[in-house]
Amino acid sequence: MADPHQIDPTATISPLCDLERSSRGSRLTVGPRALIDAFVKVKFVGGLGDVALGADSHINSGCVIYSGAGVTIGQGVRIAANCTFATPNHAYMDRDTPIRLQGFLPDRGGIVIEDDVWIGANCVLLDGALIRTGAVIAAGTVVRGEVLAWHVVGGNPWRTIKTRVSARQEGNAP
Amino acid sequence: MSGAGGWPSSFSIDPSAQISRLADLEPSARGTRLVVGARSTIDAFVKIKFAGGGGAIAIGADCRINSGCVLYCGHGITFGNEVLVAAGCVFVPANHAIADTSRSIRVQGHLPGKGGVVIEDDVWIGANCVFLDGALVRRGSVINAGSVVSGEISAYSVAGGSPARVLKAREGSTDHG
Numbered sequence: 001m002a003d004p005h006q007i008d009p010t011a012t013i014s015p016l017c018d019l020e021r022s023s024r025g026s027r028l029t030v031g032p033r034a035l036i037d038a039f040v041k042v043k044f045v046g047g048l049g050d051v052a053l054g055a056d057s058h059i060n061s062g063c064v065i066y067s068g069a070g071v072t073i074g075q076g077v078r079i080a081a082n083c084t085f086a087t088p089n090h091a092y093m094d095r096d097t098p099i100r101l102q103g104f105l106p107d108r109g110g111i112v113i114e115d116d117v118w119i120g121a122n123c124v125l126l127d128g129a130l131i132r133t134g135a136v137i138a139a140g141t142v143v144r145g146e147v148l149a150w151h152v153v154g155g156n157p158w159r160t161i162k163t164r165v166s167a168r169q170e171g172n173a174p
Numbered sequence: 175m176s177g178a179g180g181w182p183s184s185f186s187i188d189p190s191a192q193i194s195r196l197a198d199l200e201p202s203a204r205g206t207r208l209v210v211g212a213r214s215t216i217d218a219f220v221k222i223k224f225a226g227g228g229g230a231i232a233i234g235a236d237c238r239i240n241s242g243c244v245l246y247c248g249h250g251i252t253f254g255n256e257v258l259v260a261a262g263c264v265f266v267p268a269n270h271a272i273a274d275t276s277r278s279i280r281v282q283g284h285l286p287g288k289g290g291v292v293i294e295d296d297v298w299i300g301a302n303c304v305f306l307d308g309a310l311v312r313r314g315s316v317i318n319a320g321s322v323v324s325g326e327i328s329a330y331s332v333a334g335g336s337p338a339r340v341l342k343a344r345e346g347s348t349d350h351g
Contacts, residue, residue, distance in 0.1 A: 018194070018196050018218040018219070018241070039218075039219045039242070041217065041218050041219060041241035041242065041261070043217070043240075043241070062219070062242050062262070063242075064219075064240065064241045064242050064261035064262060064301070066261075082242065082262055082302070083262075084242070084260065084261045084262045084301035084302050084319070086260055086261070086300065086301040086319060090258065090298050092298060092316055092344060093345060095314060095330055095344060095345075098236075098256045098295075098296045099256070099258060099296055099297075099298045099314075099316075100236060100238075100256045100258060100296070122262070122302055123302075124262075124300070124301045124302045124319040124320050126319065140320065142302075142318075142319050142320040156320050156334075156335070156336075
């Protein structure tokens, strides 16, 4: 069977990562010059979404991506080691049924990371996380919801630490 | 020294369990046991290491240990049945002794145990949590992503933070209190 994944020939994929294949037609796409390092796991579970990694984006060692409703990572994104994209959420409303057998909650749209984002080590991104262009996420942050463009955020629950100031923004404030 | 299923003799892994070939289950030099129950799964890049103490590691039936989790035996790790562990969690029931600043931490050994780590049945643990010596998660509880747990979490609760505390009780019809 042909490999369902679409990996650009200029991308670097460590031989020590584990990119599973979906049994339900979901696929992984990896853009030019992107990097997936050792001990990265991509698992198609909890939804029918695809996983897309844009050009020049890097996923460092120990990161784990669950596909869920979909994970879309833009261009030039830097993701440090041991981050988890925890897209699906277990349902657990019923105490009398094991959580294992209660399936997943309705999705919140998957995870979207826009271009030029830096995510520090050991972060967790939950379903519905939307990180806008140029944002920076401090190490160890648990991200739910929208992070605005050019903002630097951190903590659990996260809060804005500051905004990035640059010449680019002076004429085009976020 | 090979035991059933080609595993080391100190391992007792149910034949129906699924262990990724990319997981690294390192046997104890002292023969301390690793038990994995029926239909449990251990995914790629999970590391199990017998270090930091002489405790055993026992994982029940129908558990899920996802990628990137690390289990050091320390003073012992016990999972019940149907324990769901998301990616990147660390279980380390061992603490370095640090009281003597005239010597390096490396040579000071470990502190006495506080009971190891115990996770009861039907618990869901979110991604990137850390469980330290003395962590005891009672039946049916949910631990939020990124939590650090070093004490007891009562049954059927939702807990989170560092240190983790109970945030609310799980809803549902039956009070198993």
